[in-house]
Amino acid sequence: MLEIRNLRVSFHTYSGEVQAVRGVDLTVPDHDITALVGESGCGKSMTAQTVVRLHDMSITEIKSGEILLDGVDLLKLSDREMQQVRGRDVGMIFQDPMTSLNPTMTVGAQIAEVILQHAERDERGRSRITKAESMARAEELLREVKLPDPEKRVHQYPHEFSGGQRQRIMIAIAMACHPRLLIADEPTTALDVTVQAQILELMRSMQQEHQASIIIITHDLGVVANFARHVSVMYGGMIVESGTTRQIYEQPEHPYTHALLKAIPSKGMDKRRELTVIEGIPPDLIEPPVGCPFADRCPCAMQVCREHLPPVTQVEEGHSCRCWLLDPDCPPGMRARRRYEDDVHS
């Protein structure tokens, strides 16, 4: 199980310190799929990359927090130990399959590489697996990710594959050492809609076969609905609402979650109606607002929202939300107003 506690991460730019992650708590249960949702620049990629320390460490600063993978604090590991975790315990898939593979290595070699790196070693430090064995395993993995002709394809170069096929290869690389956790950073964003579904399906079947957990980062709530069991919605560097997918879809509490759900186009929608947009832009994280980060764009913002950060409220078992509307002292009229806003827009 992965547990992130009070994680704060900043990175330094010419214009100042960007507080990209401002106190994130996230629990990823075993053998399950958790989605991290939010618009660009809300800190979701940063949160996930911090787990394996994959960002440019010369400009990034981890201010505080703990990242516990089965009880081990990953933030306390040395660079050398972290290197062992990457690929072996945590696999990663990235957004753009067209650029994520090395153009001058055969895909087989790129899969075999990770297998050899984490292979068991004898007392002289030599891997117990030979190169040929690792290539055979690579071929098997290509079969597992349902690439046709794996025995031929394993010797081909990335440019001989389509985007969807390359993402399958990335999945093969990420799952090669049976990691406990798979972090998928927008794995379907760069793909065609028809291919998206296939890739998600493949990820799910691999997850079940290998008994792994998945964190999927996405801004597409449509992807989440059919794929993830848990959802955490991020905004302005913090998690504003989290719960099971059912809870989030059927009973969203945070106005931001509401707005996101309303922005999804649906099949039976009136064609003349325009899609709902969330007015405004996300907050500047160099000087983040003292209050709720969404206050400036929120239709139900109150005085208190701009002045104080709302606490996390437990709505029901497993469903929590960071919003002043849920405060016991919140005037009932305000809550009613949110419902009213909903009705006006839908």
Added chain:
Amino acid sequence: MKKYILGRVVIALVTVFVVITLTFILMRLIPGTPFNTGNTNMDPEALAQLEANYGLDKPILQQYWIYLSNLLHGNFGTSITYTNRSVTEIILRAFPVSLDLGIRAMIFGIAAGLLLGIEAALHHNKFIDRFSTLVAIIGISVPSFVLGTLLQLVLGLWFSGWIKEVFHTDFQLFPLARWESFRYTILPSFVLAMGSIASITRMMRSSMLDVISQDYVKTARSKGLSERAVVWRHEIRNALLPVVTIIGRMVGGLCTGSFVVENLFAIPGLGKYYVNSVTARDYTLTMGLTIFYAIFIVASTLLVDIAYCFVDPRISLTGKRRNRREEKR
């Protein structure tokens, strides 16, 4: 592949033919003749006799025709200034020296350039990066005759003088001139290599910086590979690709002799013959050397292009159509 190379050879032949024709015309456009470069007081009758001897009195088109047909028989003709020496003989004698110097400079330039470029990119904006910039600026902006004379003065004279004083020996680590043993080759190779060091350094540095920020390097790190494996297998390997092209272009330039460096260090290479042949209007020698250079450069470019498709799997010389068909399948 065979078809591609054949096509390239045909194009190369056309290129060489154009070079022959253009040089022939340009040489005749330069005022003066081999025996009268402008200020001779030779007897006009004797002059005419001499020119007739070399066939220079014939109509220009006929001369051109004779030259071409001789060339087809592998005959480059005899030099006019170096009487009784054929052009082929001069090339055979002097080219190995130029080639030797060129290869030394190539090895030196490639090794130093790649090393500096890689280190600069890996330590972006640190001391070594600024140092590489300095080297590149010096290498590109300081002409070889300045650098060469400076090194001769400092290392050849002052340093040798100091050694003589301290160790009481006449041994010269960096001799001023001539081409005899390894010691003699150090300074000229370095001076000749300086330009290539500069451009390879810059090219490798920017290419490395570009590769370092690529997604596949992030993928490599996410696999838990050691830093060494990431740098060698994923970064350097890919960063080398664009550099190979400019190295290819350098081969021709470096191996065919440099007039300045060869003159400065009194090296009996081709460069001296080339420049002298133009000032002396030695038609046959100039033509012969130009054709030789052209063939050499065209051939080395072709070789580099073929080598490139082995280095970069995305480039196939002929297979484009076949690949597409395969993808559809």
